[in-house]
Amino acid sequence: MPGNDSVGSVEVKHWRFAEPPDQLVLRSGATLGPIEVAYETYGELSPERDNAILICHALSGDSHVASHPESAGSKEGWWEKMVGPGRGIDTDRYFVICPNCIAGCKGSTGPSSVNPRTGKPYGLEFPMVTIGDMVHVQHALVTQCLGVERLLAVTGGSMGGMQVLQWATDYPEMVVSAIPIASASRLSAQGIAFDEVGRQAIYSDPHWNGGDYYGQELPHRGLAVARMIAHITYLSDRSMHEKFGHRLQDRTELGYDFGPADFQVESYLRYQGDKFVQRFDANSYLYITKAINYFDLATDSRAARAAYERAKAEGKGADHAHSLIQAFSETQARFLVVSYSGDWLYPTYQSKDIVRALQANGVVTTFCEIQSAYGHDAFLLKDQQLADMMRDFLHHAHLAVRNGKPGPRPARQEG
């Protein structure tokens, strides 16, 4: 059972499992163990154990999804606007769990953790992990550590949404409702391209040193460039125009030099890069972007893999849209799928692909494209529309569970 963290915030708990020789076997075939999972919880698990909600964070997120009201001076979390007493995800009603993903650098085992085999940080000795592996670890945490056998909801945006999809397909019997936000069943080729350039920026930093830099000078410049690229993809052309336009930064005339930023947008990006390197590990950035790039629900979920093997045995080729339908063939969750009109990194058409595949399986699905001038980061901003939808959706999912009708497939259940 979880104990309080002795290092850092007392709000973060740690759970350790997969001790050798019982290491976790990863998707790649490599093994990892022991694994430590940093996580935070909010609210109370009901006596019926039917009110647990798992929140999955995005690339640079962590377990601190919101401040802890009972803890004086608790810092704002990354989804503060959504999670808390009376908010869209109401911690007075629900028991919220938010773990840091493996390969991260916020308390869970990752490339900056000590490799028990060598006594030094893993660096690139850390095995590659997939979204499926991250979910596998979350599953262990939820069931073995927290004793929760069914999740009222799994939700998250961006990479968090990918984990939602993986949960609903890999552990269909455990997920009552699934809420992927600003997400996709796989990243676009364009998205992979941006991530690859970010990785190249890190590789190019001489301080990266093949991933072996802990205790030495850090590859901050490469990581800052990677973050700057990514940050542009989180905003929209329109939001950048409205926020910065062509306004100059701390000057009334163009500088005609390569020194201080001419434009506010340049200064803002430099600031975002500099701020990020203070809180994130370059190797974690490499591993997590790889996990995102590798993710393809149509080929990597449990049901899809089985269907793929069947098709192969029957000598049939795999069609992506068909495979995506197969991926949801065992899904029992009801879905709320949300996209943002201004999001060009995880565009609405990708959410619609998910919705079509769900509908082909008769899964009860609510879909909403929220009109927004913002880009991909819109889901992290205060958004009453999303909060209201979330509240109502969770309320009805909870009611259904309490009334003994958690299943999402009324047609089949009635049939």
Add this chain to the structure above:
Amino acid sequence: MPGNDSVGSVEVKHWRFAEPPDQLVLRSGATLGPIEVAYETYGELSPERDNAILICHALSGDSHVASHPESAGSKEGWWEKMVGPGRGIDTDRYFVICPNCIAGCKGSTGPSSVNPRTGKPYGLEFPMVTIGDMVHVQHALVTQCLGVERLLAVTGGSMGGMQVLQWATDYPEMVVSAIPIASASRLSAQGIAFDEVGRQAIYSDPHWNGGDYYGQELPHRGLAVARMIAHITYLSDRSMHEKFGHRLQDRTELGYDFGPADFQVESYLRYQGDKFVQRFDANSYLYITKAINYFDLATDSRAARAAYERAKAEGKGADHAHSLIQAFSETQARFLVVSYSGDWLYPTYQSKDIVRALQANGVVTTFCEIQSAYGHDAFLLKDQQLADMMRDFLHHAHLAVRNGKPGPRPARQEG
């Protein structure tokens, strides 16, 4: 008058001017001289000197717009599909001039040129130049070197289109027709942001060494990252999906490592980065992106500057849309404005802003958004629609000149 180049291709000619003490005064107030301009010409100037077309290249272009049919083994140029005998810009009919821009690295004076003051390459001692400065130099070439007093057309895409706009506003009496393609009166904040990240990637390369790297190891890794970022912005989400999708590169399974590219799109980008550094100078990349970022026709064209000074004298603030209208107040050219539906770096709405400002001035303007799955680079691809439009537009502009009616403002001329 021009002489043949003694170094490199015999097709490239060089012209030298602005010898001290008659250096060119740049927009920034700095001076530059002597200035060498590398340029190529195609076809013959007519006895009436009324068939000259100036083509302005984009960021990484050069004077070699097309192969020279009369020269055996002449290489393909960057706009080979458009320029040549019988093509959209028919070199059997027109005299085509294509100069390399200053600050470039393809024969015209730039940061890699020798600074006569020190006897060493300029590096960052090279003064910052603007699109207006580039056009100023082109104007000197066209009038002083080539003896051409009127251009039947000025055309170009992307940064080349910015130069087209600057020509039509700074030298209104010289430009019969103007054809800006996939361009804008100023780059978007998002576009500036991408350029800034590219510059940061170059600054971050230790071999960049503050711009002082000539004769030493070159900042290839930083420049390659900058190019990779930019290259993504030249393509479209859809074209990348169609070209690469999620196909793996030279492997049947994901690699689960950080070595060779997993996906074709990664391999393609790495190749583009590696190829680019073989042909381009990192400092030129910095200077030219700065020129693009600084460009704002509404504040930097001759007419707009005058209007801006008037408004200031009258105590009025400057409205951007109004200033853009002012920018074209002296324009005499007829316009063909072309954008591409899949271009998100220079989106159609920016071409429409130009068209609106032209129409407010009564300038005869044809506008076409070409439907395309490709992104910004669409204008460089074979495009019969653009070639046909170009041919017809030039034909009628030429007819009008020959009939003594070159002006674009029938209303005013008839009035």
